[in-house]
Amino acid sequence: MMTFRIKNKIFAKLLCATLAMGAASSCNFLDVVPPESMEIDDTMKDKDRAEAFLYRCYEGLPSVYSQHLVRSFMSSVDEFGLPDAWGVQSQQYAWGTINPGRVDFSVWENMYSSIGSVNNFLRLVDMYTPAHSTAEDIRRWKAECYFLLGFYHFFLLESYGPIPLVDHYYSSTTDKKDFPGRSHFDYCVTQICEWLDYAAANGLPDVINDSQELGRATTVAAKALKARVLLYAASPLWNGEAPESIRQWRNTNYETPGYGTELVSGTYDRSKWERAREACIEAIALAEGIGNRALYTLEDGERKRESENVSLPDIPGASFEVRQYASMMQYLSATTETDGNRETILGVVLPTSDSWTSYFLDWENTCLPQSIIKVNGAMQGGRSGISPYLYTAEHFYTVNGKLPKNDSDYYKESEWFQSAGQSRPEIIKLNDLREPRFYAWISFDGAEYGSKLSGGSRLIVNMRDHNKQGYNPSKDNDLNITGYLCRKFVSPNVTKNSASGSTNTKNTPHPVIRLAELYLDLAECYAALGDNANAITNLNVIRERAGVPALTASDVNADMTMMDWVRNERFIELWGEGHRYFDLRRWCIAPQYLKAGAREGLNYRVVDPTFEELNQRVTLTNQPFVWYDRMYFIPVASSEVDSNPQLVQAPGY
Numbered sequence: 001m002m003t004f005r006i007k008n009k010i011f012a013k014l015l016c017a018t019l020a021m022g023a024a025s026s027c028n029f030l031d032v033v034p035p036e037s038m039e040i041d042d043t044m045k046d047k048d049r050a051e052a053f054l055y056r057c058y059e060g061l062p063s064v065y066s067q068h069l070v071r072s073f074m075s076s077v078d079e080f081g082l083p084d085a086w087g088v089q090s091q092q093y094a095w096g097t098i099n100p101g102r103v104d105f106s107v108w109e110n111m112y113s114s115i116g117s118v119n120n121f122l123r124l125v126d127m128y129t130p131a132h133s134t135a136e137d138i139r140r141w142k143a144e145c146y147f148l149l150g151f152y153h154f155f156l157l158e159s160y161g162p163i164p165l166v167d168h169y170y171s172s173t174t175d176k177k178d179f180p181g182r183s184h185f186d187y188c189v190t191q192i193c194e195w196l197d198y199a200a201a202n203g204l205p206d207v208i209n210d211s212q213e214l215g216r217a218t219t220v221a222a223k224a225l226k227a228r229v230l231l232y233a234a235s236p237l238w239n240g241e242a243p244e245s246i247r248q249w250r251n252t253n254y255e256t257p258g259y260g261t262e263l264v265s266g267t268y269d270r271s272k273w274e275r276a277r278e279a280c281i282e283a284i285a286l287a288e289g290i291g292n293r294a295l296y297t298l299e300d301g302e303r304k305r306e307s308e309n310v311s312l313p314d315i316p317g318a319s320f321e322v323r324q325y326a327s328m329m330q331y332l333s334a335t336t337e338t339d340g341n342r343e344t345i346l347g348v349v350l351p352t353s354d355s356w357t358s359y360f361l362d363w364e365n366t367c368l369p370q371s372i373i374k375v376n377g378a379m380q381g382g383r384s385g386i387s388p389y390l391y392t393a394e395h396f397y398t399v400n401g402k403l404p405k406n407d408s409d410y411y412k413e414s415e416w417f418q419s420a421g422q423s424r425p426e427i428i429k430l431n432d433l434r435e436p437r438f439y440a441w442i443s444f445d446g447a448e449y450g451s452k453l454s455g456g457s458r459l460i461v462n463m464r465d466h467n468k469q470g471y472n473p474s475k476d477n478d479l480n481i482t483g484y485l486c487r488k489f490v491s492p493n494v495t496k497n498s499a500s501g502s503t504n505t506k507n508t509p510h511p512v513i514r515l516a517e518l519y520l521d522l523a524e525c526y527a528a529l530g531d532n533a534n535a536i537t538n539l540n541v542i543r544e545r546a547g548v549p550a551l552t553a554s555d556v557n558a559d560m561t562m563m564d565w566v567r568n569e570r571f572i573e574l575w576g577e578g579h580r581y582f583d584l585r586r587w588c589i590a591p592q593y594l595k596a597g598a599r600e601g602l603n604y605r606v607v608d609p610t611f612e613e614l615n616q617r618v619t620l621t622n623q624p625f626v627w628y629d630r631m632y633f634i635p636v637a638s639s640e641v642d643s644n645p646q647l648v649q650a651p652g653y
Helices: 009-020 038-044 047-057 060-064 070-074 089-095 106-127 135-160 185-201 219-234 270-288 298-307 320-332 363-367 390-395 436-441 473-478 515-528 532-545 562-573 580-586 590-594 638-643
Strands: 002-004 344-348 373-375 378-380 448-454 457-460 510-514 600-602 617-619
Touching: 038 047, 038 106, 047 106, 047 135, 060 106, 060 135, 060 344, 070 089, 070 580, 106 135, 135 185, 135 219, 185 219, 219 270, 219 344, 219 510, 219 515, 270 515, 298 320, 320 436, 344 515, 390 562, 390 600, 510 515, 515 532, 515 562, 532 562, 562 580, 580 590
Parallel strands: 002 344
Antiparallel strands: 344 510, 373 378, 448 457, 600 617
């Protein structure tokens, strides 16, 4: 597994020295490299210093998944919301208040700063031969740089649309008119794929065996990322179905070779799906072959659960098998390769902070419910801030593997908010008889949140008591907004200590790419190409692993087309992992799902409600959710556009 974390102490010390030389980001994309100096040249004096500088080039990976990047994007869509009072960047995206004069510049700045560091490394390693390094060392370093060029440019591409390609070193004295403007989207895709192919063929290892090197690029990571790049390029937004304002987007002072001033193609190209399909097939074969990757299994989960002496989740009405699979799927999201989880291909360990502005990074504590246990006479708990919407509850499957609204053997929709009549009557019918992933990753009134959470004892969620997990206006900064809680990435073994108040939370690596995504990518390609049989086959790999009944050809009908099944399976399996923001946009369906009034929850914002008061559908109106087509992209800061005569702003800003 590729998980970015500098473990070698020598590398870490040298990295600090490198950072001190001025390789940090600037306030302008144009100034993407540190100024030339003898100190910079010293970075190539020997192998240790060169590798320390290389590790500096990797620093953009965790920054991509920090508060203001992917994990921020996550809460701007229809998976979950955040407390009203937080007002973080992600909420501003969802409110439509982001504009060129009010935009967090760190995405653009950090990525181009990292690109500048990569290009500078490539320049210097061609100028100097570090002492004690071999030709094979240098070959690998260069391959890693080309992987990073591909990764950083792709993240910019999916966030901003067509972008400037920075493929070589620019000195600090370069005239601004000599910097590139945006290149056509397809041209960007071609260049990114060439970088990734080069990296895979020219020095990247197939696997990382040395724990001191965890975090460095592999062949499988390069091919898996290429598969995602080509999937996005084949998607409707970039394959003939974009809104007119995007298709008419043009450069004014810059041309892309072979494309002129055009930035987005307005015609459909079936071959884009064919190329994506072949890339997915290649990536899966490599991952499961030389990459030693494998889907997490029931046996893996049971082995980990038994080693931690954690009981199976207590789910009223659920079979023993559902409880086993629910436990396994929770461990899937909360374990690492050292725990026996070989599913993650690319992952990052995020920094944490005690500042409330960084709550999003401290994921487990942000998810944990309020008022877990009394410590020194006062109730302590988590922030309960990750609040799944009703859309989430309605789009995980029933135990029969179908959407609740489409399952004729499930409760009628008119009965969903009534008691299910289980051993805990506070559990409503909508939350009863559901598939394992629902119970693994979502919690609700009457559910067991953790078997050890309350000082070694289980915690049963009570959303109707303000002294427990219910609405408490005095805790408005840390307050659930929908009546549902998140358990994904929370360890089944998590415990709040009754004596110290400490919580044994873990900073589990955030999965950037895992093997399950590649199967979903491939299923989407087959569905787009009209090959339902192979689409179903690949979806069933994921469904059956999760303990969900296999999909059959008869399940594909007017209620659920093949692409509907693909998109919903992706919604469930990758829930909370940062994909939904980009998926809704690349599919050109964001207006339908992110418009005003689309986000719903239970009637949670009532102090000590009755069962009937809590369990009703409400539209969330405390936050001004909107959708405008300009929100397909992040705008570039006005200062950046003003400084580069080649650069044009995104449409609508």
